[in-house]
Amino acid sequence: xxxxxxxxxxxxxxxxxxxxxxxxxxxxxxxxxxxxxxxxxxxxxxxxxxxxxxxxxxxxxxxxxxxxxxxxxxxxxxxxxxxxxxxxxxxxxxxxxxxxxxxxxxxxxxxxxxxxxxxxxxxxxxxxxxxxxxxxxxxxxxxxxxxxxxxxxxxxxxxxxxxxxxxxxxxxxxxxxxxxxxxxxxxxxxxxxxxxxxxxxxxxxxxxxxxxxxxxxxxxxxxxxxxxxxxxxxxxxxxxxxxxxxxxxxxxxxxxxxxxxxxxxxxxxxxxxxxxxxxxxxxxxxxxxxxxxxxxxxxxxxxxxxxxxxxxxxxxxxxxxxxx
Ligand code: PBG
Numbered sequence: 001x002x003x004x005x006x007x008x009x010x011x012x013x014x015x016x017x018x019x020x021x022x023x024x025x026x027x028x029x030x031x032x033x034x035x036x037x038x039x040x041x042x043x044x045x046x047x048x049x050x051x052x053x054x055x056x057x058x059x060x061x062x063x064x065x066x067x068x069x070x071x072x073x074x075x076x077x078x079x080x081x082x083x084x085x086x087x088x089x090x091x092x093x094x095x096x097x098x099x100x101x102x103x104x105x106x107x108x109x110x111x112x113x114x115x116x117x118x119x120x121x122x123x124x125x126x127x128x129x130x131x132x133x134x135x136x137x138x139x140x141x142x143x144x145x146x147x148x149x150x151x152x153x154x155x156x157x158x159x160x161x162x163x164x165x166x167x168x169x170x171x172x173x174x175x176x177x178x179x180x181x182x183x184x185x186x187x188x189x190x191x192x193x194x195x196x197x198x199x200x201x202x203x204x205x206x207x208x209x210x211x212x213x214x215x216x217x218x219x220x221x222x223x224x225x226x227x228x229x230x231x232x233x234x235x236x237x238x239x240x241x242x243x244x245x246x247x248x249x250x251x252x253x254x255x256x257x258x259x260x261x262x263x264x265x266x267x268x269x270x271x272x273x274x275x276x277x278x279x280x281x282x283x284x285x286x287x288x289x290x291x292x293x294x295x296x297x298x299x300x301x302x303x304x305x306x307x308x309x310x311x312x313x314x315x316x317x318x319x320x321x322x323x324x
Contacts, residue, residue: 023302025295026324027070031115031268032314034059035206036100037079047202048273049280050315053079056103063104067112069318075115075162075310076100077207079122086131087123087145091152101156115189116153118146118163118174121209128211129165135214142167147177154183162189162245166219171239187242189268193229193255194247196220199274206273229255233263241265243308248272250297253304260305268308269301276312291320 011017037043037053045051054062063074078097080089089095097116104114120142121129130142142165150161161178163170171190178186196217204210221228233244244263246256247270256269279297283290294313301309317323 023299025299025302027314027317027322028072028324029298029302029307029309030071030314030317031073031075031308031310032066032071033075033077033117033310033312034063034100035077035079036096038081038096045202045206047205048277048312049284050319051206051312053206056099059100060103060107063108063112066315066318067108070323071314071318072111073113073115074104075117077117077122079208083123083125085125087120090120090123090145091148093152093155095152098152098156101153101158105157105159113159114157115160115162116158118149118153118161119165120145120149121165121211122207126212127209128214129216129219130167135218137167137219139167139169143169143173146170147173150174150177151181151183154178154181154186158186160187160189160243162191164191164194164247166191166194166216166221168235169239171236171241175240188240189243189245190236190241191247191270192233192236192241192244193252193259194220194245194270195223195252197223197248197251197272197274199248199251199272201274202277203273223251226255226258230258230262233259237263237265243268245270245310246306247310248275249301249304249306249309250275253300256301256304256306266307267305268310269304269306271298271301271309271311271313273312291316 035053036059040055042058043053076097080096101114104112119129121127126132128137130137153161171188174188243266244259245268246252249269249271260267279293282288298309
């Protein structure tokens, strides 16, 4: 009790304060999303400052620079030239993501870790995450397509696959397809609890993946729900998922903590585009200190229980000179 107990004693000195910090942040915690397109050259993404749609050549240069700055893990999103209702181009062995994976692995080998997001919204003309019948996304036919897509990523040399379409049974389907084709060592990171969120706005601009009509509420989770996240994770675990994920991150820190308390698997969270761009916009106006706010928000995800963070800020770590 006061006056003997004074918590401020341990806060006064910077060295002591830092050495008893309960959580810390490192560039190793981060996975950087990259947008690769089939056009030639780079294209600025207006709603996500510092991020570009890259062609393969510019991606290799960009990644080389980022790797020198300490970024080792990347997750790829492809923006194809042509789209159709059934995403028929997605699993092409010469598709943009497949080419990007093989170019990165050829150039950087085991110095780099390449994840591929697996979803169809960038490949369908209607912008939904699977095969559409009227306004309903068909689950099981989308699973079959996902298996083919996963195998094409595996053949290109991907290190990990992350299915983001929120189809029921996706982890089981991909695990079976990979195992039956000699890829049993490729891990799956489930977008286990992915909410239907307005914070994805800038990403859909970046990836040209907004649904033409309707929304994703029929397959992504309702932001009102907490217990349902546990059911989603339970199923992913039963289906053999390797890494769990919660998405988005900042408005869902409670979910991250719930999952961390209950499961022993590694846990990732996706610090999504909207969470990034609002800080960038606030800083551009001079209203907040960009670096301090970004680092505080990332640290809150670690504190909530995330082991890994998919984050656009990995790029800024390099410009801020944070190499550890
Ligand atoms: C594809 C996908 C989305 C994001 C990652 N994968 C968009 C969506 O579900 O509409 C969003 C990422 C971000 O906002 O940074 N399904």
